[in-house]
Amino acid sequence: MRQAATGAVVFAALGLSTLGLSACSTPHLFGSKSNNVPNPASATSVSVNGYLWRATLDTLSFMPLASADPYGGVVITDWYVNPEKPDERFKCTVYILDSRLRADGLNVTVFKQTKDAAGNWVDAPAATQTETDIENAILTRARQLRLSNIKG
Numbered sequence: 773m774r775q776a777a778t779g780a781v782v783f784a785a786l787g788l789s790t791l792g793l794s795a796c797s798t799p800h801l802f803g804s805k806s807n808n809v810p811n812p813a814s815a816t817s818v819s820v821n822g823y824l825w826r827a828t829l830d831t832l833s834f835m836p837l838a839s840a841d842p843y844g845g846v847v848i849t850d851w852y853v854n855p856e857k858p859d860e861r862f863k864c865t866v867y868i869l870d871s872r873l874r875a876d877g878l879n880v881t882v883f884k885q886t887k888d889a890a891g892n893w894v895d896a897p898a899a900t901q902t903e904t905d906i907e908n909a910i911l912t913r914a915r916q917l918r919l920s921n922i923k924g
Contacts, residue, residue: 820845820868823921824878827913828866831906835864845869851885859887862898864906873914880906 820842828847829840835849845868853861863883870877884898 819843819871821871821873821877821914823873823914823917824868824910826917827910828868828878830913831910832864832866835862860896861885861893862902866906866910873918875907875911878907878910880910882906 825842825845829837832847832849835852837847838850839846839848841847847864847866847868849864851861851863861884863885865881865883867879867881868877869879880903882898882902884896885893886896888894
């Protein structure tokens with residue numbers, strides 16, 4: 773309990789010191805002065821590509837969602853069991869790495885488990901083609917979203 777109270781005091785002190793420092797002028801590199809003041813609203817904006825984000829959620833909508841962090845650009849699904857193959861299940865983690873709509877701004881990891889003879893879930897290697905197919909589906913959907921936004 774004491775640690776929580778101490779943490780709250782430190783957090784409040786940091787917040788107040790930040791407010792006090794915000795009135796100070798910012799140092800200028802190489803003596804250049806700029807009238808550009810950072811927009812406070814931009815500090816809370818999403819730093820990942822919105823089309824990739826939406827396309828990821830759309831593409832993986834058939835899987836249960838475990839976690840989605842739009843600021844960090846991470847989507848984690850829970851285990852999905854295909855009703856046609858109840859002896860295997862899949863889980864995906866998608867990292868959106870860039871604010872631009874680029875193929876290298878996306879990383880998909882697929883985890884697979886199969887049931888053994890005793891009925892326990894055991895890790896199994898997922899085909900790398902599965903990861904590539906999901907990446908391509910997300911990129912295709914992101915392009916569709918971008919084009920529909922431009923046209924309409």
